Each structure stands twice: as structure tokens, then as C-alpha cells.
Amino acid sequence: DTEVTQTPKHLVMGMTNKKSLKCEQHMGHRAMYWYKQKAKKPPELMFVYSYEKLSINESVPSRFSPECPNSSLLNLHLHALQPEDSALYLCASSQGILRRTSGFYNEQFFGPGTRLTVL
């Protein structure tokens, strides 16, 4: 299984709603990522979890709250979002930093994304 799954595919929410995005992988990867992507732009890193611990938080507003319940799951909790938060939210996973040997690339596997619209 070389797949990263994300649910839901589409989400429309009001500025007062609370919702969650979910991401799952069963590749035994120990690093998981959340990205935000606007149209025709590269993904912007939001959070990195390494071995279930938050290792990178790219100064993301607190209305985005990540959670890593176990090594296979990654959630992104959303609350009081703004219209400018509308974007494609991508999840990715990789084997993680601790398994580095020659020829080990640690490439990231991306999910299909959740298209979020904030009204």
C-alpha cells in the first residue's frame, strides 16, 4: 500500500464552524506533513510531525490545530477560519529522518488533498 488518503475531498464551512481534516497512511512512515496550496502555487508547509511529535510549525495561525493520534493518522482541526484560508490542503508522509542510508531518499508521498472553501 503506497497510498495516502485524505477525507473529505471537499469541505465548505462558515467562519464560525469547527471541522476536521483527516489523513491516513499505512506505509509505516514516521513523518507526516500538512501543506496549504493555492492555485498554480507550490505547497506551503504548515506542520511536520516526526515520530508523532510536532517538529515543525511554520508560524501557522492558531485557528489551525494539528493532531497526530498515532503513526498512521494525522488530523487538522479547523476553527474560526477566514475566507483567505480557502485552499487545497495536502497531507504527505515520508519514512522519516532516522532511517538515513545511502540511496534512501525520504521522498514524500502526497494525498489527493481536501478542497476547502470558507464562506
Next chain:
Amino acid sequence: AQTVTQSQPEMSVQEAETVTLSCTYDTSESNYYLFWYKQPPSRQMILVIRQEAYKQQNATENRFSVNFQKAAKSFSLKISDSQLGDTAMYFCAFMKVTGNQFYFGTGTSLTVIP
């Protein structure tokens, strides 16, 4: 800090022709990884090809190959025999050996014309 530059925002190529996408980067690291990712209009990012800086041989994957020039800090992608399914955004990415973080270029939108 690492920076990745893709100087061609948009490109087009006739079906069955060859096209080269450019990528340059700036780093003080001696070993690192470079990747090309493809994001078709359906939006799922998939890995096209990868290269470790210590490996002098250019990576190839079927119709995709790279020209890796370490001294010039250049990592261009060549697509041979272009197909309609190659139409996509292409992102160049850099990663340090000791980190998990990708540094993406701004992307090149490639259109294959029938």
C-alpha cells in the same frame, strides 16, 4: 537558507517532442536530495524522479531524465516523447539529508499540445 528557482512559469510542447524544464537552487550543503514532482489538473502530486547529490550519474525514469550539474547548482528535467498526460504543474524540490523539510520551486506549468 535553501532556495529553489524555476525560471519558466509556463511552457508548451508539441506531442512527441522533447522539452526541458529548468531548476536551480542555492545551498551550502554538500549532500542533499533533489526531486521533481508532477501535479496534473486532478491535483495529486506524484514523484517523477529523484537524485542524490553524491551520485554523479544522472537519474532516469523511462521518458524522464535529469541533467544534474552540482557545481552550477542546476537540476533540469527532460521529458522525451511528450504525451498529453504530461500536461501538469511541475515542481522542483530540495531536501537536506538531515531534515524532513522540502523546499519547493515556484513551479512550471507544462502544456502538451496535440
